[in-house]
Amino acid sequence: DVKVTQSSRYLVKRTGEKVFLECVQDMDHENMFWYRQDPGLGLRLIYFSYDVKMKEKGDIPEGYSVSREKKERFSLILESASTNQTSMYLCASSPGLVSYNEQFFGPGTRLTVL
Amino acid sequence: QKEVEQDPGPLSVPEGAIVSLNCTYSNSAFQYFMWYRQYSRKGPELLMYTYSSGNKEDGRFTAQVDKSSKYISLFIRDSQPSDSATYLCAMSAGNAGNMLTFGGGTRLMVKP
Numbered sequence: 739d740v741k742v743t744q745s746s747r748y749l750v751k752r753t754g755e756k757v758f759l760e761c762v763q764d765m766d767h768e769n770m771f772w773y774r775q776d777p778g779l780g781l782r783l784i785y786f787s788y789d790v791k792m793k794e795k796g797d798i799p800e801g802y803s804v805s806r807e808k809k810e811r812f813s814l815i816l817e818s819a820s821t822n823q824t825s826m827y828l829c830a831s832s833p834g835l836v837s838y839n840e841q842f843f844g845p846g847t848r849l850t851v852l
Numbered sequence: 853q854k855e856v857e858q859d860p861g862p863l864s865v866p867e868g869a870i871v872s873l874n875c876t877y878s879n880s881a882f883q884y885f886m887w888y889r890q891y892s893r894k895g896p897e898l899l900m901y902t903y904s905s906g907n908k909e910d911g912r913f914t915a916q917v918d919k920s921s922k923y924i925s926l927f928i929r930d931s932q933p934s935d936s937a938t939y940l941c942a943m944s945a946g947n948a949g950n951m952l953t954f955g956g957g958t959r960l961m962v963k964p
Contacts, residue, residue, distance in 0.1 A: 742895070778860050780940060780956040781896075828895055840886075841952060843895030 741765070742844035744829055750850045757816040759847050761829030768834050770812035771841065772796075772804060775826040787812055819851045855879055858941055858955030867964050871928040875941035875955045878922065882943040882953075885917050887926045890938045890957070899939070900926065931962045 745760035763770065769788050773781040773796075783796030785804040793804050801823060805813045812831075816823055826848050830841040858875045865871055873887075884903055888896035900915040902908045902924075908915045914927040924943075928935055941955040 747893075778956050780856075780858070780954040781942075781952075782954075783951065786951070830895075840898045840901070843897065845893070845895050 742829055742831055742842050744827075744844040744847050746847050747845065748848050748850075750852065751816075751819050752852050753820060755816075755819050755851075757819050757849065757851075759814040759816075759827055759829075759849070761812045761814070761844055762810055763812075763829075763831040763842070764810065765831060765833070765842065766809065767831035767842075768809075769832045769841075770806065771830040771832075772802075772812065772814045773828045773830065774798070775828055775846070781828065784814065819849075821851050823849065824851045825849060854956075855953050856941060856943060856955040859958055860956055862959040862961055864961045864963060865931055867931060867933060867962055869931050869962070871926075871931050871935070871960060871962075873926040873928075873939050873941075873958050873960070875924050875943075876922055877924075877943055877953075879943070879945070879953070880919075880922070881945040883946050884944040885915070885924050886942040886944075886952070887913075887915060888940040888942055888954075890940060892937075896940055928960075931960075933962050933964050936960060936962050 742763045771786045772784045787793045787806045803815045828846045829844040832841045856877045887900040889899045890896040905919045912929045916925040938957040940957045942952040
């Protein structure tokens, strides 16, 4: 069964802290994505990666960075967390560089920055 | 103006009703159209996928795409309480890396 796991379901951090969100997929997918989901705004793409050590900015990369050292793992880093980064963070993966592929999502991490 | 517009709801219907969920979009390059369903405290999962214009049916669900009007719909027949969820439309131009552009989601509540 296809699986994307995220390291935490709920996380509470303080302003200025460095925050790591981890995502692991077991499907040998090339593509991995990080989104944030806010009420009324849907899913907005932060970063994506189409190969190990490759990364591309999405629509809202400011304040975030990513790391992909292994194919199955994609990490989102908040260098200095701020209250406006309080959100639901969703990781997804999909296979290959073809016209369309379904994205498989993890359960999400609800991050609160105080 | 957002690239993909979707009424946030909530939409409340009685069990057994026909539900119509809709999205409009502005980017004529979109060719792949999807509907994702997201239950509370879960990640989205793909429900329906359509390429270009036309209809696609899967059980109680029908997806329609009208590219000339830049309008897509999802119909749910004989709605059930288990259909209560947030429905997200998503679209792609088919570019490398498979970028999806999502609507804001419509929250649906089906009451027994």
